[in-house]
Amino acid sequence: MRTLQFTFPAVSRAAHRAHVGVVGSGDLEILFEPTGAAGSATVRVRTSVEGFDEVWQATLQRFFARVPLEGSWELNDAAATPALVTLRLQQAAQAAGGGASTPSAPTGTREAS
Amino acid sequence: MTGDSATVPATDTAALLLGAGVDGGPVDWTRVLRRRSFLELDALARAEALLDGPGSRVLCGPFDRLESPWLAPQEVTPQADDGVVVARGVISGTDAVVLSIEQAFQGGGVGEVSGAKISQALRLAAADSRAGHPVAAVLLLETGGVRLQEANLGLNAVAEICAALLELRPLAPVIGVVAGSVGSFGGLSIATGLCTHVIVTPEARIGLNGPAVIEQEAGVAEFDSTDPALIWAVDGGEQRYRTGLADTLVIDDADAVRDAVRGAVAAGVTPPGRHRSERLDVLDTRLATIDPADPPEPLRLRTLWGQAYEPPPGPAVTSRRGRDVQPHAGATQSSMVPGERGLAWTVALAGAPPQPVIPSVLRADRDDTVFLAVVPDPDNHFYRARQGQVGLTECAALARTLRAITAEDRLREQRRPIVAIVDLPSQAYGRIEEMAGLHQAIAAAVDAADAARVAGHPLVTLVVGKALSGGFLAHGLQAAQILALDDPGVEIHAMHKAAAARITLRTVEQLDELAKSIPPLSYDVRQWATLGFCDGLLTVENADNPTDADVRTVLAAIADAVTRARPGSVDLSNRLDSAQAVKVRAASRAVRDALAAQWPTPR
Numbered sequence: 033m034r035t036l037q038f039t040f041p042a043v044s045r046a047a048h049r050a051h052v053g054v055v056g057s058g059d060l061e062i063l064f065e066p067t068g069a070a071g072s073a074t075v076r077v078r079t080s081v082e083g084f085d086e087v088w089q090a091t092l093q094r095f096f097a098r099v100p101l102e103g104s105w106e107l108n109d110a111a112a113t114p115a116l117v118t119l120r121l122q123q124a125a126q127a128a129g130g131g132a133s134t135p136s137a138p139t140g141t142r143e144a145s
Numbered sequence: 146m147t148g149d150s151a152t153v154p155a156t157d158t159a160a161l162l163l164g165a166g167v168d169g170g171p172v173d174w175t176r177v178l179r180r181r182s183f184l185e186l187d188a189l190a191r192a193e194a195l196l197d198g199p200g201s202r203v204l205c206g207p208f209d210r211l212e213s214p215w216l217a218p219q220e221v222t223p224q225a226d227d228g229v230v231v232a233r234g235v236i237s238g239t240d241a242v243v244l245s246i247e248q249a250f251q252g253g254g255v256g257e258v259s260g261a262k263i264s265q266a267l268r269l270a271a272a273d274s275r276a277g278h279p280v281a282a283v284l285l286l287e288t289g290g291v292r293l294q295e296a297n298l299g300l301n302a303v304a305e306i307c308a309a310l311l312e313l314r315p316l317a318p319v320i321g322v323v324a325g326s327v328g329s330f331g332g333l334s335i336a337t338g339l340c341t342h343v344i345v346t347p348e349a350r351i352g353l354n355g356p357a358v359i360e361q362e363a364g365v366a367e368f369d370s371t372d373p374a375l376i377w378a379v380d381g382g383e384q385r386y387r388t389g390l391a392d393t394l395v396i397d398d399a400d401a402v403r404d405a406v407r408g409a410v411a412a413g414v415t416p417p418g419r420h421r422s423e424r425l426d427v428l429d430t431r432l433a434t435i436d437p438a439d440p441p442e443p444l445r446l447r448t449l450w451g452q453a454y455e456p457p458p459g460p461a462v463t464s465r466r467g468r469d470v471q472p473h474a475g476a477t478q479s480s481m482v483p484g485e486r487g488l489a490w491t492v493a494l495a496g497a498p499p500q501p502v503i504p505s506v507l508r509a510d511r512d513d514t515v516f517l518a519v520v521p522d523p524d525n526h527f528y529r530a531r532q533g534q535v536g537l538t539e540c541a542a543l544a545r546t547l548r549a550i551t552a553e554d555r556l557r558e559q560r561r562p563i564v565a566i567v568d569l570p571s572q573a574y575g576r577i578e579e580m581a582g583l584h585q586a587i588a589a590a591v592d593a594a595d596a597a598r599v600a601g602h603p604l605v606t607l608v609v610g611k612a613l614s615g616g617f618l619a620h621g622l623q624a625a626q627i628l629a630l631d632d633p634g635v636e637i638h639a640m641h642k643a644a645a646a647r648i649t650l651r652t653v654e655q656l657d658e659l660a661k662s663i664p665p666l667s668y669d670v671r672q673w674a675t676l677g678f679c680d681g682l683l684t685v686e687n688a689d690n691p692t693d694a695d696v697r698t699v700l701a702a703i704a705d706a707v708t709r710a711r712p713g714s715v716d717l718s719n720r721l722d723s724a725q726a727v728k729v730r731a732a733s734r735a736v737r738d739a740l741a742a743q744w745p746t747p748r
């Protein structure tokens with residue numbers, strides 16, 4: 033298992049915390065809490081697969097550039113693909129009520145209710 | 146679809162099993178498409194599907210971060226809720242708690258935390274029920290059994306779950322739901338066998354040993370684990386239902402499962418003595434219809450035994466004993482080595498030759514203490530139990546003996562101590578065992594042991610050799626006090642080493658190395674003794690052939706254990722309160738405290 037830490041600049045706020053996913057093979061769970069240092073998204077990744085640090089960096093950077101939701105993000109990963117990681121991040125942002133508050137939400141992201 | 150298919154009677158089995166049938170009406174295949182699959186739901190969604198309306202609450206959820214402390218040190222990513230959802234709410238007007246196992250995480254394996262969530266929730270439900278506010282429990286059992294990364298803590302968790310389930314069962318119904326796709330295997334299949342009511346889908350499976358471990362231990366002729374038709378013929382939900390080992394068969398539809406759960410909750414508790422795990426008359430007479438040398442096909446069992454869990458319509462047969470008797474060549478192949486310590490210690494401690502209850506289950510009485518041991522029987526007609534494994538008839542004999550002692554002492558002021566002497570290589574791995582429901586037989590032994598303890602018999606276990614897995618769950622792990630010899634030949638574990646290494650994708654050397662820093666993984670009895678449920682590690686001169694001094698030492702230790710057990714509580718809570726548990730089982734204790742704090746007291 034590998035533990036990775038990232039921090040990205042963030043500007044938007046979420047209404048509440050959110051949990052999505054499961055640590056099942058090829059999947060991951062995400063715990064998001066709208067707490068922590070203002071202006072940043074802190075991300076901790078624990079992954080069962082080693083050797084993909086740069087892929088994580090790129091996947092997360094791309095997501096937080098589009099959805100700069102500030103708060104604490106914990107990702108418990110069991111070898112999810114980057115596409116699924118992005119999907120789960122979007123689900124977590126939506127569930128937290130912050131997914132659509134960004135100026136540049138990617139097409140395909142549904143409005144949060 | 147042709148016009149003809151609409152006129153096929155709804156009794157058409159395939160249509161019914163797929164959910165296309167309407168009772169008494171025509172087959173409507175569009176129903177198959179309209180239903181909402183229960184199998185496709187995750188653990189949380191399954192729990193929510195069963196509870197009435199909004200207002201349910203998740204206790205000890207992911208943000209409480211009660212994750213397993215044992216996985217990260219083994220390079221396994223933990224899950225924030227350790228794979229069990231505890232949801233409080235109402236089912237059909239009755240207060241209820243749903244305990245839903247997430248099958249996608251570690252195959253639903255029971256670890257320290259996930260196990261403590263289930264057992265402590267059941268105990269809280271029992272406490273409320275005792276106080277006059279019944280809380281029904283629904284167990285969503287999708288699990289391969291004990292999580293091998295937490296081996297001995299998982300094995301103990303199963304024993305605590307069984308005891309807690311039996312604490313609640315007389316007070317409020319405990320409903321087991323096995324929907325699939327993992328099924329209910331390993332230790333928790335025993336809990337399935339203890340439930341008030343068991344609901345299955347055709348996709349469900351219930352069994353003690355999974356097909357792969359049977360094939361590995363007994364060979365492909367015994368069980369071909371690549372043959373799904375065989376697996377479902379033996380373990381499948383419909384087969385369990387048709388042979389009386391499950392109560393309700395529903396299609397994979399969330400509404401159908403919910404309706405079945407509502408019905409079972411509304412039916413309430415089962416009267417004492419009528420639970421499947423108490424029906425020793427049924428267990429005995431059913432087993433008597435099987436000659437292992439010429440076993441019936443699984444389908445035949447449906448007519449031989451019938452759908453009701455009652456003494457069977459099929460005739461009793463004479464089983465052939467003898468070491469040459471087996472249904473196929475190599476049927477008795479086994480990696481298990483018969484242990485001789487069970488007999489040696491039983492004779493030594495009792496000071497007299499023991500009386501066989503059956504050849505493989507010995508009873509000996511000394512003064513007012515009863516000793517019970519499971520020993521090898523090389524002529525056992527159940528040929529998969531010849532090396533001392535706990536099999537079908539062993540469980541039946543243990544249960545019958547424990548029930549008899551409990552009944553005899555009903556009016557005695559002081560109940561007799563019962564000592565389980567343990568040297569057993571495991572439970573029996575076999576196709577006939579699974580077909581006949583070894584999980585149900587072990588449930589009978591567990592139920593009887595729990596009942597003896599609850600009635601006030603000081604139950605003491607003495608491990609003199611191997612104590613593995615389901616065998617130990619059946620014989621030993623329900624005791625109020627557990628003693629073990631401090632000897633290299635003593636081995637207590639959830640699975641023998643080679644298999645555990647294979648399943649956790651390690652070499653035996655890696656497993657040994659990890660076990661040095663992770664006590665629940667260890668095969669060393671001194672490490673096991675640090676886990677919080679060892680009440681005495683006894684030094685003896687000769688563990689194989691006890692000397693007179695050894696006998697005196699051990700008898701004195703047993704007497705002390707009996708004294709400690711007499712005034713003690715009749716449940717297993719001491720395993721969480723011992724000095725060692727405070728150190729090593731901190732995660733279990735945190736679960737207990739957090740669940741109690743979050744458990745609602747609405748009235």
